[in-house]
Amino acid sequence: MTPTDIPHVLHRAYQQVTQRDPGTLHRDTDIRALGVDSVQLLEIIVIAETELGLRVPDAALGGVETIGDLYDMLGRAAPQARTPLPAPAPAPAQGQAPAQGQAPAAARTAR
Amino acid sequence: MTSIALREAFHREFMTFFERAERTRRWNVFDDIPWDRLDEVPARDELALAAETFCGIEMFLPDYLQAHLSLLAGDYGQAWFSANWGYEEAKHALALREYLLRSGRRTETQMREFGDAVTARHWEPPYRTPRQMVVYSALQELTTFVSYREQRELARRAHDPVLAEVYRLIGRDEMAHCRFYQRILGLHLDEDRTGTLKDLAHVVRTFRMPAHELLPDREDRESVRTTGFGNGAFITEVLLPSLGALGLTRHDLYSAAATVPAAR
Ligand SMILES: [Fe+2]
Numbered sequence: 116m117t118p119t120d121i122p123h124v125l126h127r128a129y130q131q132v133t134q135r136d137p138g139t140l141h142r143d144t145d146i147r148a149l150g151v152d153s154v155q156l157l158e159i160i161v162i163a164e165t166e167l168g169l170r171v172p173d174a175a176l177g178g179v180e181t182i183g184d185l186y187d188m189l190g191r192a193a194p195q196a197r198t199p200l201p202a203p204a205p206a207p208a209q210g211q212a213p214a215q216g217q218a219p220a221a222a223r224t225a226r
Numbered sequence: 227m228t229s230i231a232l233r234e235a236f237h238r239e240f241m242t243f244f245e246r247a248e249r250t251r252r253w254n255v256f257d258d259i260p261w262d263r264l265d266e267v268p269a270r271d272e273l274a275l276a277a278e279t280f281c282g283i284e285m286f287l288p289d290y291l292q293a294h295l296s297l298l299a300g301d302y303g304q305a306w307f308s309a310n311w312g313y314e315e316a317k318h319a320l321a322l323r324e325y326l327l328r329s330g331r332r333t334e335t336q337m338r339e340f341g342d343a344v345t346a347r348h349w350e351p352p353y354r355t356p357r358q359m360v361v362y363s364a365l366q367e368l369t370t371f372v373s374y375r376e377q378r379e380l381a382r383r384a385h386d387p388v389l390a391e392v393y394r395l396i397g398r399d400e401m402a403h404c405r406f407y408q409r410i411l412g413l414h415l416d417e418d419r420t421g422t423l424k425d426l427a428h429v430v431r432t433f434r435m436p437a438h439e440l441l442p443d444r445e446d447r448e449s450v451r452t453t454g455f456g457n458g459a460f461i462t463e464v465l466l467p468s469l470g471a472l473g474l475t476r477h478d479l480y481s482a483a484a485t486v487p488a489a490r
């Protein structure tokens with residue numbers, strides 16, 4: 116994912132949180148006017164951060180009013196810190212698949 | 227039923243809370259409010275309306291208390307906390323009522339009619355399990371603290387020393403209640419992190435402050451409800467500090483809750 120994916124990711128996050136299709140999201144649209152409350156907005160931001168591999172500082176969360184603010188905030192966000200890699204696991208025996216459903220360590224987010 | 231170990235831990239938390247309350251936080255409506263400065267109280271309708279609104283919300287205490295106690299059978303620590311909490315909350319409604327009457331901002335008849343209108347309605351608890359009610363209470367107490375802090379500042383700016391002190395005393399209680407519920411929630415997280423995080427996410431998604439909608443002349447009171455909560459302040463003033471106090475981030479909240487439907 117790259118910053119150019121931000122509009123697409125936000126569109127999907129909006130749908131996931133509100134169960135509604137927002138249509139085209141214009142930069143100057145007021146987020147509250149879309150019927151999104153502050154808790155839903157936070158959840159949208161968390162989903163977008165996770166998908167884009169970004170981390171927005173807490174202090175920036177209070178200042179979002181429009182879709183453009185959201186794009187800009189995510190555009191400015193730092194890449195998410197990665198968890199330190201655990202000690203390497205023994206290599207799977209030849210032909211053995213890795214455990215299903217487990218994300219690669221580098222994809223897990225730091226606390 | 228909550229485990230014995232958890233119930234014993236709740237009891238220890240209650241004793242810590244109670245000792246601190248008894249030693250450092252007791253106040254009374256008759257002596258600790260500067261009633262001798264009533265002549266300085268300004269005739270400001272918005273301050274009186276806010277005091278009456280919060281008085282009304284606090285007057286649903288019997289419903290709040292019943293809801294908590296009915297969920298806490300066999301849980302000595304939390305039940306005793308609720309009894310003590312009820313005593314402290316009772317003073318909040320009384321202090322605001324006394325302020326309105328002694329300052330002349332409301333008459334006895336007005337307060338009786340207001341009280342009748344309030345008690346004609348019934349508050350229903352928004353959640354059905356003790357743990358979800360703990361989450362709800364932790365958020366609600368902190369939200370209430372923020373509201374009273376804002377109202378105290380408005381009273382202070384309007385040069386009303388009596389109301390400012392009423393709000394200070396009440397707000398300090400609300401913060402102590404919030405801390406207690408946060409510690410109970412911390413114990414729940416230690417015992418069942420995934421289940422507690424799911425409850426936390428569910429309550430956060432559905433959280434509403436109690437009883438505003440039950441008050442008479444609701445539309446006139448809307449600005450009182452929202453004072454201090456513009457522009458995402460619930461997130462920055464309540465939710466993120468609450469998560470921080472529990473050693474959690476917003477990512478913990480939503481990762482554990484990913485399987486819970488987001489419908490509200
Ligand atoms: Fe209270």
Ligand SMILES: [Fe+2]
Binds near residue numbers: 315370399400403
């Ligand atoms: Fe309280």
